[in-house]
Amino acid sequence: MSAIELRNVTVNIGSKQVLRGIDLQVEKGEFMTFLGPSGCGKTTLLRTIAGLQQADGGTIVLSGREVANGETAYHLDSSKRGLNLVFQSYALWPHMTVFDNVAFGLRIRRQSKSEIRQKVMAALDKVRISELETRYPGELSGGQQQRVAIARAIVTEPELLLLDEPLSNLDARLRVEMRAELKRLHRELGATIIYVTHDQQEALTLSSRIAVFFEGKIVQVDRPQALYRRPATLRIADFFGSGGMEMNHVDGRILFAGDGSLYLSSPVCSFALEGRLNALPDKGMAVTMTIKPEHIRLQRHFVPGAIACEVDTVFPAGSETTVTVLAGGRLLTVRLLGDADYDRGDTAYLLLREEHLNLYHGDTGELLDGVRPASLSVTNHASNPISYDQNHLLAEVPTR
Amino acid sequence: MSDKPIITLSQTKPRRIKQWNRLYGWLRSPVHVIGLVGLLFLAYTIIWPVINILLTTFVWKTQDMRITAETNPGHFTLYHWQRVLASDMSLSLFYKPVLHAGAVAFVVSILSMLLGCGLAWLVTRTDLPFKKAIAFLAVIPYLLPSWVIAQAWLTFFKNDKIGGTPGIWQSLTHMQTPDTLAYGFVPIVISLSIHDSVYFFLLVGAALSSMNTQLEEAASMNGAGRWTIIRQIVFPLMLPAILSGFILTFTRAISSYGVPAILGTPVDFYMISTMLYSSMRARLTTEAHVLSLMLMLISMLMIYWNSQVVGRQRSFVTITGKDNPRTLQSLGRWRKPTALLTIGSMILVSVVPLLILLVQTFMLREGVYSWDNLTLHYWIGGSISDINSGEKGVLQNPIFLLALRNSLLIAAFSAVLAALLGLLLGYAVARGRQTWIGRTVDQVSFLPYLMPGISLSAIYITMFARPHWIIPALYGTVWLIILITVVKELPFTVKAGGAAVMQVGGELEEAAQMNGASWWTRFKRIVLPLNRKSLLSAFLIVFIGAMKETELIIMLVTPRTETLTTLTFAYVEKGYTQLTNVVLMIMISIVILVYALATRYGKADLTTGIGGQ
Ligand SMILES: Nc1ncnc2c1ncn2[C@@H]1O[C@H](COP(=O)(O)OP(=O)(O)OP(=O)(O)O)[C@@H](O)[C@H]1O
Numbered sequence A: 001m002s003a004i005e006l007r008n009v010t011v012n013i014g015s016k017q018v019l020r021g022i023d024l025q026v027e028k029g030e031f032m033t034f035l036g037p038s039g040c041g042k043t044t045l046l047r048t049i050a051g052l053q054q055a056d057g058g059t060i061v062l063s064g065r066e067v068a069n070g071e072t073a074y075h076l077d078s079s080k081r082g083l084n085l086v087f088q089s090y091a092l093w094p095h096m097t098v099f100d101n102v103a104f105g106l107r108i109r110r111q112s113k114s115e116i117r118q119k120v121m122a123a124l125d126k127v128r129i130s131e132l133e134t135r136y137p138g139e140l141s142g143g144q145q146q147r148v149a150i151a152r153a154i155v156t157e158p159e160l161l162l163l164d165e166p167l168s169n170l171d172a173r174l175r176v177e178m179r180a181e182l183k184r185l186h187r188e189l190g191a192t193i194i195y196v197t198h199d200q201q202e203a204l205t206l207s208s209r210i211a212v213f214f215e216g217k218i219v220q221v222d223r224p225q226a227l228y229r230r231p232a233t234l235r236i237a238d239f240f241g242s243g244g245m246e247m248n249h250v251d252g253r254i255l256f257a258g259d260g261s262l263y264l265s266s267p268v269c270s271f272a273l274e275g276r277l278n279a280l281p282d283k284g285m286a287v288t289m290t291i292k293p294e295h296i297r298l299q300r301h302f303v304p305g306a307i308a309c310e311v312d313t314v315f316p317a318g319s320e321t322t323v324t325v326l327a328g329g330r331l332l333t334v335r336l337l338g339d340a341d342y343d344r345g346d347t348a349y350l351l352l353r354e355e356h357l358n359l360y361h362g363d364t365g366e367l368l369d370g371v372r373p374a375s376l377s378v379t380n381h382a383s384n385p386i387s388y389d390q391n392h393l394l395a396e397v398p399t400r
Numbered sequence B: 001m002s003d004k005p006i007i008t009l010s011q012t013k014p015r016r017i018k019q020w021n022r023l024y025g026w027l028r029s030p031v032h033v034i035g036l037v038g039l040l041f042l043a044y045t046i047i048w049p050v051i052n053i054l055l056t057t058f059v060w061k062t063q064d065m066r067i068t069a070e071t072n073p074g075h076f077t078l079y080h081w082q083r084v085l086a087s088d089m090s091l092s093l094f095y096k097p098v099l100h101a102g103a104v105a106f107v108v109s110i111l112s113m114l115l116g117c118g119l120a121w122l123v124t125r126t127d128l129p130f131k132k133a134i135a136f137l138a139v140i141p142y143l144l145p146s147w148v149i150a151q152a153w154l155t156f157f158k159n160d161k162i163g164g165t166p167g168i169w170q171s172l173t174h175m176q177t178p179d180t181l182a183y184g185f186v187p188i189v190i191s192l193s194i195h196d197s198v199y200f201f202l203l204v205g206a207a208l209s210s211m212n213t214q215l216e217e218a219a220s221m222n223g224a225g226r227w228t229i230i231r232q233i234v235f236p237l238m239l240p241a242i243l244s245g246f247i248l249t250f251t252r253a254i255s256s257y258g259v260p261a262i263l264g265t266p267v268d269f270y271m272i273s274t275m276l277y278s279s280m281r282a283r284l285t286t287e288a289h290v291l292s293l294m295l296m297l298i299s300m301l302m303i304y305w306n307s308q309v310v311g312r313q314r315s316f317v318t319i320t321g322k323d324n325p326r327t328l329q330s331l332g333r334w335r336k337p338t339a340l341l342t343i344g345s346m347i348l349v350s351v352v353p354l355l356i357l358l359v360q361t362f363m364l365r366e367g368v369y370s371w372d373n374l375t376l377h378y379w380i381g382g383s384i385s386d387i388n389s390g391e392k393g394v395l396q397n398p399i400f401l402l403a404l405r406n407s408l409l410i411a412a413f414s415a416v417l418a419a420l421l422g423l424l425l426g427y428a429v430a431r432g433r434q435t436w437i438g439r440t441v442d443q444v445s446f447l448p449y450l451m452p453g454i455s456l457s458a459i460y461i462t463m464f465a466r467p468h469w470i471i472p473a474l475y476g477t478v479w480l481i482i483l484i485t486v487v488k489e490l491p492f493t494v495k496a497g498g499a500a501v502m503q504v505g506g507e508l509e510e511a512a513q514m515n516g517a518s519w520w521t522r523f524k525r526i527v528l529p530l531n532r533k534s535l536l537s538a539f540l541i542v543f544i545g546a547m548k549e550t551e552l553i554i555m556l557v558t559p560r561t562e563t564l565t566t567l568t569f570a571y572v573e574k575g576y577t578q579l580t581n582v583v584l585m586i587m588i589s590i591v592i593l594v595y596a597l598a599t600r601y602g603k604a605d606l607t608t609g610i611g612g613q
């Protein structure tokens, strides 16, 4: 039995359709992250699961119990859904102390004084702020407030914990610290957690699975590694590339060699393809090749298969260095560990890690699944990549 | 064919379930329930009465028989409207009073604006000394019924015209005060302006103090001169506050009753409200209703105009709520003289009148200034037949004790009820902004604002004279007075309540909901405590309003429901000056005491109560 089952959930706010048919299944004990750009409907879906927002269509089943049904307009009150929500804004009650904030839910449930005391202190211990019990929210730092909000949500031991961008208001250091705490909490509580963020780093570090949203629709649900390696569309790939991880794009074409084998040809490089080639159309089609900066190696000396390039700009950032280079007239971003001793104008050589190359359909932007470079076939096209001319290449590779 | 019913059954059932679930879900939302109950209450207490009297003005009544033979009771007629608007009576019954009222209201609004804004600027934006004292003095006139100033004016400037003892001025200088100075337009405008400038002072003051001075500094960095800054930056940002002050003052002034009754009637200077009152007394009820409707119409036009102007402006009233570091305007060498002048004139208008009235209470005979004329008779004396026809000293007088009890009862009950109702309806308005019901409550609760107090009470007399439906005959009980006070104050309390609830983010409540709190628990544990200050401010506003209310209840009181204001007013009409002043003194002490307690211990703030930020 899944912890959450969403079937074709739609939600309208005003005249706008904010959620456009969400299907999703979350297993018990999972740490599921909703990831997507601002305004795509993550908070809305969270609120719909929590019961703070009515579903206009579709059904929501929590632990085998239907809690909302758009067709019959059925809506179970959020207090009866056995879950709790940590708000983006924390929503701590400013007129109550930390203790009273956390004890609120237990008092509603009319538990005994000693029981309340013991549970509240246990919850505060879990988030490591037991010494703050008598303070008011106004006297706490952002990180402490966030812990209170989490303590308040876990004190009633919900089966399902919903967290809406809880780390977005914290500074970078605290954020990293809190990630570790959240991971630990998930382990200790054993509850199903749904976590909303638009920070892909956070999503990758924390989740057991990630659901990517665009404009009210889930476009991909996958494990972090899979999502990182093989984004299902170019758009997802770009979204993952944002924020200091610029994805490299190279437009190219699939060409048929005389011997019936297939080649990818691009201004930067060309190589033979293998895998599920039958699905490809038989005429030359446009594709986009992507590779992440960290999957390109840069070196000073030529080795077979390396691509010549010219160093454009160097951005040192301590532990790593980002270098942009010109290859085949395209600007590529390369990430290197440690310092890099390059200057503008230097000639260098690129090595692409083939297993991290993805090919996308040029028109639809969808991943060409199962199509990959044949091993060791990546070749350098020109000794002077800057004057590289695509027609020259086309003349070289015979078409059918 | 035979399976047809089965198909219909299987089709209608889900649909029915859906409709049922929809309705159930809708009704379970507290916003909808409160809104719905609130709308019923408003419909019954505001909309229905207005429609009702509108209809009666088009129908012949039996009383009309004594005026004209055409009367055909129960049938449609335009006679009453024609009589008020286009007959040989119209000039004195309608046009002159309208003209007077309009002129008074207009001049009062302008004068109050100048006084109030100037004072607000001095207090919030300059380095004037004694600001606290000035701010306190500025609020005093508001704590008094507006006609107290009129009463003090008369004590000072009264002439032989209406008989009795002449005023202080005449006794001291032995010069006849000219009529124009003693009665009519000039003193009415002055008395009302002194009272109403408080609205501007509070509203504009609040807006000014929350406006970021950096806006002005930025302009001056760009090379704008001081006058340009005021015209182009400060004034546009203040416009909404100024316009609300204007509208508040105008509608209050145009329907004010006490001041024109004291200062206008002796020289036959009628305003609509005084005309309305005397029409009621002359049993020209329908004509009085027509006058009420016209008065409402004028107020509505005024508000409409206001919303036209403010509506376009409101978008950029993004005055930050933070307490900004403020750069104060230095007054330079004018600092001391300005302070002296301000304090001097404020003492003149707020303290001196009170002192004059207080001193008078100890004078056996008015206008005789000698030591042996001093007495405590009017406070504690028994009945002496040749003083005030044997009326006892106030503290000995059972009528006074009754009035005191009634006043306190009415003020306390109305204040509690109005503040709570305001918070509840404000809740529906704030949380239901997106729904039709929230918007409707917002608009309908504003209606009493348009209704001059005296019109509303004219309607309520007819409405509650007899028991109907499940409502007993409220006329003659304090409950009618409480009801009308609550209704009349709704526009303010709902606005204040809505603004306050809006500041308590919806997520605070949803967080409680997630923890399993029912609506009532949420309201009790989250909404109420977080809105304590606003609730107390609303309480204070209504309490003061009810203590000094005259217009609204003067027609509703019966001997059993006499209040302090109506008792004073009755004394005024009989010319029992000292007794009037004694009651006034007691009343004012109560109001000031409550004001001081509420602002000191409850952090209540008048501004939030009258629609400021
Ligand atoms: N109360 C509302 N009224 C109108 N539109 C709304 C409302 N709440 C949300 N929306 C719209 O619904 C869409 C989704 O909003 P939502 O808050 O779910 O986004 P989000 O993914 O959580 O964004 P963020 O990452 O910025 O928090 C947005 O386009 C927003 O404009």
Ligand SMILES: [Mg+2]
Residues within 6 Å of the ligand: A042, A043, A044, A088, A164, A165
């Ligand atoms: Mg959000």
